[in-house]
Amino acid sequence: MSTIGFAPHDHKSCVAGTLHKAEAHCASQGLRLTPVRRRSLEILLAEHRALGAYDLLGILAKEGLGAQPPVAYRALDFLVGAGFAHKIEALNAYIACAHLGTCHMPAFLICRSCKSVAEADTAPAQGRLGDAAREAGFVIERTVVEAEGICPQCQDAAA
Amino acid sequence: MSTIGFAPHDHKSCVAGTLHKAEAHCASQGLRLTPVRRRSLEILLAEHRALGAYDLLGILAKEGLGAQPPVAYRALDFLVGAGFAHKIEALNAYIACAHLGTCHMPAFLICRSCKSVAEADTAPAQGRLGDAAREAGFVIERTVVEAEGICPQCQDAAA
DNA sequence: CAGGTATTGATATGTTATAACATTATAGCT
DNA sequence: AGCTATAATGTTATAACATATCAATACCTG
Known part of the structure; x- marks a missing residue:
């Protein structure tokens, strides 16, 4: 990952x-x-x-x-x-x-301090969200998974 | 769930x-x-x-x-x-x-056909996204987890 | 090279969101 | 009650994000 x-x-x-x-x-x-x-x-x-x-x-x-x-x-x-x-x-x-070529349904980590964005190649639709959808009978076509927070560099800078 | x-x-x-x-x-x-x-x-x-x-x-x-x-x-x-x-x-x-009172970090299932929105109370930040963040040293403060697709009713209507 | 499709050019407008500052209401304190 | 600090509202203006529409041009393909 x-x-x-x-x-x-x-x-x-x-x-x-x-x-x-x-x-x-x-x-x-x-x-x-x-x-x-x-x-x-x-x-x-x-x-x-x-x-x-x-x-x-x-x-x-x-x-x-x-x-x-x-x-x-x-x-x-x-x-x-x-x-x-x-x-x-x-x-x-x-x-x-x-991740050109490999990643669909990407997930992002967004630093609110420096605005940098990292792309993780987890497959959220296959995790708990997918479970919840299946249980509800919902068919997922696209996912938006974004986490806002603080990146390692900005944590260090603040320390 | x-x-x-x-x-x-x-x-x-x-x-x-x-x-x-x-x-x-x-x-x-x-x-x-x-x-x-x-x-x-x-x-x-x-x-x-x-x-x-x-x-x-x-x-x-x-x-x-x-x-x-x-x-x-x-x-x-x-x-x-x-x-x-x-x-x-x-x-x-x-x-x-x-889910007033219980849900933070919610996840949504959005039907692109009828525009209805369901709120699941999964905790995505504790799943794979959380793993990816921890691995990268990223501290999550807020998550946006949204899945677009087709709800059960609209699937039935289309059938 | 004719005809269809994809792309670009250009104008206008629609939609979502916030800055800034004046005014009014509320809560806590004496 | 009167004072004061803070929170909420009123108002104007504008910033930021996005699309509809139609004309013109480039490109493939038969």
């Missing part, structure tokens, strides 16, 4: 590697990683934290890739649909998927 | 009983269940589904209890803070707590 996000790592290769995987996935699935979409994914990967749609839009706009909200929302819809990014509902913000 | 929400029940007494419990809780905690707050809770309880802040505001406004957004948001903040209501992040909407 790896929890990517609160540990230092080789960020440059993490970005490049994920972009490469995304390209391969698009090629194999007949999806089109257009310039705006590609650049949006790149930005989310580079930031490595949850970004609001308008934050993304601001960056895209500076680069001449579109200046209206639909540009950002369309790119984000595509990335989320393709599994390259996730929406953090508790923040109304978006983050690149940290 | 009761999952209130997808079963018929005596709704009138459920509303009255919960209001009564809320009053008692406020009295014992020195909280003030003012007219707007009380009425907001009543409305959420009566609707028995997630209501947007502006839905609530519309009802309050018709009754002369305030016409501006902050009125609704303040009432909702109070109710959420007191544990009388929860925010459903996936819907940006609010629902009365179905």
Whole structure:
């Protein structure tokens, strides 16, 4: 159960590697990683934290890739649909998927202090939530699992 | 593990009983269940589904209890803070707590067809998410656990 | 290259949420 | 009762998040 996000790592290769995987996935699935979409994914990967749609839009706009909200929302819809990014509902913000290819039904740990977000690959729908759903006869299609709290770094900083 | 929400029940007494419990809780905690707050809770309880802040505001406004957004948001903040209501992040909407007094860290089952919401009293932070957090050294303060899917009634209706 | 589908461009608007500051009510104290 | 600190409400304005709509263009495929 790896929890990517609160540990230092080789960020440059993490970005490049994920972009490469995304390209391969698009090629194999007949999806089109257009310039705006590609650049949006790149930005989310580079930031490595949850970004609001308008934050993304601001960056895209500076680069001449579109200046209206639909540009950002369309790119984000595509990335989320393709599994390259996730929406953090508790923040109304978006983050690149940290486990491209493996993780669906992700769970997030959100630091309220530094705003960093870690993606855990637990499968909550198979745990107690799944039990409760089965018992009630409810069929789960999508889960939102987000925990807000304090990350290790911020705990140390406060101590 | 009761999952209130997808079963018929005596709704009138459920509303009255919960209001009564809320009053008692406020009295014992020195909280003030003012007219707007009380009425907001009543409305959420009566609707028995997630209501947007502006839905609530519309009802309050018709009754002369305030016409501006902050009125609704303040009432909702109070109710959420007191544990009388929860925010459903996936819907940006609010629902009365179905287990007043017992449930913190609730989990929700949201039907995308009929929009009904059931509240399960599983304790997700103690499950796999808690394991992942502990492993990462993350301290959880609040959890958002929501599953979207199809409730039993809507499955039957579709069959 | 014609025709359908996906994508982008652009304008406008809808929805959700909060900042800021003035005013009024309440509770506790003397 | 009168004073004072705090909590709650009234009000205006605006910030932040998201989508509908329609026109124009790019792209695949037969």
